[in-house]
Amino acid sequence: MKHPLLKLEPLIWLLFGQGILLGTILLTPWVLVVGLGVPLGIVPAEALSYERAIALASHIVGRLILLGLIVLPLWKGVHHMRHSFIDFGGAERDALVAPLLYLLATIGSVLALVAVVRI
Amino acid sequence: MSDGQQKKTFVITRFDPDRDDAPRKQAYEIPVHPDWKVLDALNFIKDEIDATLSHRWSCRMAVCGSCGMMVDGEPRLTCKEALDQYGDTVDVAPLANFPVVRDLVIEADGFMEKLTSVKPWIIRAKELAVEEGPMRQSPGELEEFKQFSMCINCMLCYSACPVVANEPEFIGPAAIALGHRYSLDSRDEGAAERNEVFRGEGTVFSCSFANECSEVCPKHVDPAAAVNQAKLNAAIDWATSLVLSRGGSK
Ligand code: FES
Numbered sequence: 253m254k255h256p257l258l259k260l261e262p263l264i265w266l267l268f269g270q271g272i273l274l275g276t277i278l279l280t281p282w283v284l285v286v287g288l289g290v291p292l293g294i295v296p297a298e299a300l301s302y303e304r305a306i307a308l309a310s311h312i313v314g315r316l317i318l319l320g321l322i323v324l325p326l327w328k329g330v331h332h333m334r335h336s337f338i339d340f341g342g343a344e345r346d347a348l349v350a351p352l353l354y355l356l357a358t359i360g361s362v363l364a365l366v367a368v369v370r371i
Numbered sequence: 372m373s374d375g376q377q378k379k380t381f382v383i384t385r386f387d388p389d390r391d392d393a394p395r396k397q398a399y400e401i402p403v404h405p406d407w408k409v410l411d412a413l414n415f416i417k418d419e420i421d422a423t424l425s426h427r428w429s430c431r432m433a434v435c436g437s438c439g440m441m442v443d444g445e446p447r448l449t450c451k452e453a454l455d456q457y458g459d460t461v462d463v464a465p466l467a468n469f470p471v472v473r474d475l476v477i478e479a480d481g482f483m484e485k486l487t488s489v490k491p492w493i494i495r496a497k498e499l500a501v502e503e504g505p506m507r508q509s510p511g512e513l514e515e516f517k518q519f520s521m522c523i524n525c526m527l528c529y530s531a532c533p534v535v536a537n538e539p540e541f542i543g544p545a546a547i548a549l550g551h552r553y554s555l556d557s558r559d560e561g562a563a564e565r566n567e568v569f570r571g572e573g574t575v576f577s578c579s580f581a582n583e584c585s586e587v588c589p590k591h592v593d594p595a596a597a598v599n600q601a602k603l604n605a606a607i608d609w610a611t612s613l614v615l616s617r618g619g620s621k
Contacts, residue, residue: 261576262609280462335579343537 257350264354271318271328274358278321310371318371322364330357379454383424384464385474394464395470396420403454407416409423410438412447413475415462426475427522433589436525438474439466446530448589455612466530468539482526489550489568494561512557518595519552521590526596528584534577542573544584544594553598554604561603578604 289295298304308314330353335360337349378400386394399416417424426449428438433451440449441464443457454461463613464540468591469477499506505571529535535543542550547569554562569575 258570258572258574261574262570262606265576266606266610269603269606283476303387339579 257354260354264327267327267357268331269325271324271326271331274320275325277326278317279325282321286309286320306371315371316366319364319368322368323361326357326360326364330354374551377405378459379403379412379457380460380478381416382462383413383475384414385424385553386465386471387423397481397578405455407454408450409440409442409447409452409454409457409461409463412454412461413449413495424475434523436523439525439527439530440464441467441530446527446587448527451589466526468532468535469526470529477526479526481539482524482529482543482546485546485573486549487543488573489546489565490561491549491553491554493556493559494564495552496557496560499520499532506558508557515557516552516555517593519555519592520546521588522548522588522592522594525589526612527587527589531583531587533581533583534579536572538577540573541577542569542575544598545592547578547601548592551601554601564604564609566608569601569607577604583614 270272273277285295286300290297290300309318334350338346342349380393380398380400382396382398384394385391387399387610393572397491399420401412401415401420403415408431410431413424413426417426426438426440429435430449431450433448433568436448438449439446441447441462442449442452443462444464446466449463463475464474465471465477469482470481472478481507522545526545532541532544534541550565550568553559554565575598578595580595580599585593588594
């Protein structure tokens with residue numbers, strides 16, 4: 253069965269791989285700061301005050317990091333979902349499910365891009 | 372041959388395409404020796420009890436790769452597996468994920484086609500003339516691919532691979548490792564051709580990195596590493612050819 257996505261597999265895999273690598277590198281400190289640092293008082297709450305956060309997010313580096321933080325794990329997530337679906341016996345439906353999942357990730361990526369540009 | 376000799380029961384999957392509609396199980400209780408391998412028990416059954424039992428083997432030293440079977444549900448080289456690690460009842464079945472020819476003998480044609488599909492030979496843009504002398508390779512360059520050349524084509528990895536089970540067209544661990552071995556060879560110039568195969572119908576990207584192939588490999592080839600390196604190379608090669616094709620070249 254020729255898969256409709258066959259031609260795009262390298263791109264999808266690169267996004268997925270970067271989702272694991274960069275996504276994890278970016279997400280870990282993010283969770284540490286926002287999820288643990290601030291609630292535990294290690295990072296002062298004012299450090300993430302609205303003014304500071306918006307300044308950080310509207311800097312070009314901040315925008316790029318935010319984009320990576322949202323988009324890459326999204327691709328990692330749908331790729332994992334696709335393969336879990338196959339592993340649970342959905343191999344025959346892959347030709348339908350895979351494009352749907354990747355479409356979802358594409359929409360999410362575009363929305364993230366728009367949001368990041370408009371900050 | 373002492374009186375108190377240990378006995379084990381072997382529950383063997385039998386299938387005769389001329390007589391059976393589906394595989395069936397047959398049990399044989401036999402005396403076993405402490406130093407036997409699983410293969411010795413099968414040979415004993417064939418020689419002493421039931422000459423109709425069909426199974427493949429040759430070297431008895433984990434080199435030829437022909438004696439792979441499912442032993443208690445796991446793909447194993449039967450000539451390598453000591454019998455004493457198993458219980459009183461041992462289940463022996465043909466390798467999973469392959470069509471069965473008869474009893475414990477599987478059909479390997481599909482696997483052979485996959486092996487040749489990755490062009491497992493040294494590809495050169497221009498052959499060196501004999502006068503130019505031998506192609507030299509440093510120990511370091513040899514080390515690059517040596518591990519991936521240790522495969523004995525026993526097909527245990529195909530039996531263990533959940534992706535092969537779902538997608539029979541997947542090139543699979545051993546063949547990808549073999550192709551990758553040649554692409555890593557300093558004398559070879561065929562990586563681009565193989566990358567195309569790797570991105571083709573049986574795409575390397577189908578691998579979900581379950582790592583089962585490397586778990587069962589009796590030769591510690593680590594095919595999972597080869598497959599994932601092959602993915603990266605095939606993806607980078609794809610991205611570069613995308614950029615280069617803009618410029619009008621290949
Ligand atoms: S008989 Fe040759 S590998 Fe087992």
